[in-house]
Amino acid sequence: MTDPLLDPQFFKDPYATFTRLRSAAPVHKVPTGSKGRYSYVVTGYAEAREAFADPRLSKDTARFFTGQPSRRNLHPAVSQTMLATDPPRHTRLRAAAGPAFTPGAVARMRPYITEVVGALLDVWAPGEQVDLVAGLAVPLPVTVICQLLGVPGDDRTMVARWSNGLFAAGESDRIDAASHALADYMADLVEAKRREMDDSLLSHLLVRSAAGELTGDEVVSLAVLLLVAGHETTTNFIGNAVLALVQHPDSLARLRDDPGLIPTVLDELLRFDSPIGVATFRYSTEALVIGGTEIPADVPVLIAPGAANRDPAQFPVPDQLDLTRNAKSQLAFGHGIHRCLGAPLARAEGEIVLTGLLTRFPEIELAVPSENLKWRQTRLMRGLDSLPVLL
Template sequence: MTDPLQDPQFFTDPYATFARLRGAAPVHKVPTGSTGRYSYVVTGYAEAREAFADPRLSKDTARFFTGQPSRRDLHPAVSRTMLATDPPQHTRLRRAAGPAFTPGPVARMRPYITEVVDALLGVWAPGDQVDLVAGLAVPLPVTVICQLLGVPADDRTMVARWSNELFAAGRPDRIDAASHSLAGYMADLVESKRREPDGGLLHSLLLRSAAGELTGDEVVSLAVLLLVAGHETTTNFIGNAVLALVRHPDALARLRDDPGLIPTVLDELLRFDSPIGIATFRHSTEALVIGGTEIPAGVPVLIAPGAANRDPARFPVPDQLDLTRDASAQLAFGHGIHRCLGAPLARAESEIVLTQLLTRFPGIELAVPSENLQWRRTRLMRGLESLPVLL
């Protein structure tokens, strides 16, 4: 059996594969590469929610790979982020970074987000054909997170390119090189904030470091993680949401006529085409049973929010975009202690984008056939390479 998660068709439309796997069992054993190894993929909603919260599924990649030969050269600031830790280390790191992404600070960012969206949309005019990914979905989130981190404006395009390279599926050389470039840059930026404090997010992390709550390496690693996670998911969310709406003219018309509904339908847009297809790495520390499937100790367990959000047992008629649906239980941002730290910021950015976009360009439509769209070749992220639209 070949790995169904590496089929080229999976990157274009993973939902048929997810449905097939879920139809056989909510937790499915699949081969990994051509080495005879295997993983367990969790595709059922109830099972995914359970797995997200199960402490027997560890995020500590160093623990899993200890003693295994590796040909990779990932920088430790990328390979050993908060996402690759368990409590109590994870608890301590999340406590350090968390305050910047609570509702209060996010609300204070809204005027800046609106200003950036205005500037990006201001160069477009009715009748234009534009790439919504390159012109809006990419620059907005990276600009916002770079502003929070204090990345100079002239460096942001370069930083975004390195971040994108970290997801170059099938190109470990490019991923490793990008990890060193990004980590080196962030180490220099952290040091500059140490010399010249600016009161920003990195400065707050440095204060925690001075108090003994974080090491210097942890400050750099958190900076890298916040940069990457702070825009990649939102970029995909914006692109996927706009595509879903232009493919469903009735839904688009409803939001165009009543933009006040946009905050209430974000969960359905997240559910319908989750920006995260398969969550980051976990492994079993002991034998366990999920969804009636026995999972031995010491194997990778891949939780698929993209599959769980289309589980008909939780969301009836899941392949239909239904703006009246209560999708607040969707798992696009995960669940439990590892739930996406930046979810409030991602929601704020997406809400402002959709409101401004539909207000300025109410007649937006897809400029190419759907089958011509190119998707990123990574099973972690679910996002478009480009989205040509006619305004």
């Protein structure tokens, strides 16, 4: 048996695989990586929510891989981010970055986000065919998170390219090279901010470092994580949401006629096509049981929000986009102490994009057959390489 999460068809449409696995059991043992290795994949909603909050599932990847031979050459600033830590270190790191992503902080950023969205839409005209991913879904979140961190404008395209390279499934050399390029760049930028402080998030992290709350390496690692997590997920969210709407004309018309509904339907759009298919690495620190499946100690456990959000036990008729559905319990941003720190920012960007897009171009349509769309080749992210639309 091969890893079902690395099948080419899985990247194109993971939901058939998720349904097959979940229908048999909410937790599955599957082969992964080298011969003889395996992990457990959690596909049921209740089981995923339980697993997200279970302290016996550690995110300390450095501890898990200690003593194991590795051919990888990931930069430590990428391989040992806050995502790969447990409390109390995780608690300390999250507290340092958290104030920048509170609802109040995000509210203060909304005018800037609106300005960026307007500028991106200004270059489009009715009747044009455009790539919504390249022209809107990628540049908006990159611009916003780079502005927040203090990344110079001329560097943002290059930084986004390195970030994208981190998710090149099956291309370990490309991933490793991108990790070093991005980490080295961010280390240089941190040093530049240290010499000339400003009002950027990087400078605020350096203040915490000077107070002894963060090490220098932790500032660089946090900067890398916030940059990558701050735009990759949102890029996928925007692309997936627009695709879902153009594939469901009645839903599109509903929002076009009443844009005030957009904030209330973001959870359903996130549920329907989650920007995270399979959450980042966890492993069992002791034997446990989830969903009736016995999981031994010291094995990887992969939680799949994309599967959990289509669990009919939680969301009736889950393969149907239903803008009247109460989907607040969706798990696209995870759950528990590792829930996505930037969720408020992602929601604000999604809301402002959809409002601007449907106001400017109310008759937007998909420009190619759905089966011709190309998806990113990574099991972690669920996102489009491109989205050709007719304005």
